[in-house]
Amino acid sequence: MSHTAIMLIKNHFRLVIEMESVMKEITAKLRQRGYKLTPQRRTMLKLITTSQKHLTPAAIYERLQQEHPGIGLVTIYRTLGILAELGVICEINTESSSRSYLIRRVPEHHHHLICSACGAVTDFTTCDLKRLEQRLSRKTGFKIDDHFLKFTGRCQKCQKTALA
Numbered sequence: 499m500s501h502t503a504i505m506l507i508k509n510h511f512r513l514v515i516e517m518e519s520v521m522k523e524i525t526a527k528l529r530q531r532g533y534k535l536t537p538q539r540r541t542m543l544k545l546i547t548t549s550q551k552h553l554t555p556a557a558i559y560e561r562l563q564q565e566h567p568g569i570g571l572v573t574i575y576r577t578l579g580i581l582a583e584l585g586v587i588c589e590i591n592t593e594s595s596s597r598s599y600l601i602r603r604v605p606e607h608h609h610h611l612i613c614s615a616c617g618a619v620t621d622f623t624t625c626d627l628k629r630l631e632q633r634l635s636r637k638t639g640f641k642i643d644d645h646f647l648k649f650t651g652r653c654q655k656c657q658k659t660a661l662a
Contacts, residue, residue, distance in 0.1 A: 517547045520586075520601060527584045538569045539577050546581075552590055552598035552619040590619050590648070609647040615656035 521543060525535050533539075545561055546553065553561075555574050562569045578599055581587040588600045590610055596617050611620040631642045652660070 517544075520547050524581070524584070524586050527586060528580070531580075531584065533580060538566070538573050541566050541569065542574065542577050546587065546599065547601050549600065552588075552600045552621075554596055554598045554617075558599075610649070611653075612648055612650045613653035613656055614650045615652050615660075618653050618655075620653070 524543060524547075528535055528539070535543075541562060542558065545558060555571065555578060558574050558578075559569070559571050562574070578587065578589075581599075582589050586601065588608075590598050590600075590612065598617070598619050600619075600621070608621045608623045609625060611622060612618070625647070627645060627647070631645065634640065635642055
């Protein structure tokens with residue numbers, strides 16, 4: 499077996515373990531707040547925890563319909579609301595007023611690049627804002643606990659489409 503194949507297997511195994519850990523954490527939070535882990539919620543959580551990309555409610559609905567046609571949009575929106583309330587998903591509002599969601603992978607701190615044309619969201623983890631935070635705190639007296647940064651523009655696909 500090649501080194502690349504071994505690395506792919508190891509990465510897949512790590513992701514499966516991470517997903518199981520995240521599922522257990524979310525399940526515990528749901529139960530602590532009195533929510534049940536219904537089969538629909540479990541299916542939706544599996545989809546969201548395995549996704550590496552932000553998903554819109556429509557994309558979640560579309561993907562779930564293939565395996566579980568009984569899950570409705572109301573259930574999806576209600577579950578997303580609960581997960582956002584619990585702080586286990588990252589909710590992004592794009593310029594087109596659509597929302598997309600990604601599971602929070604603790605302790606990953608990330609920010610977003612949002613395409614103003616198609617709404618695609620790209621995460622980035624590089625963040626060198628400590629000096630800016632300190633300067634803002636000194637200047638305003640504001641105690642900064644956290645920050646959220648998003649850049650808007652056009653993704654490569656939309657740039658190419660605009661040129662065509």
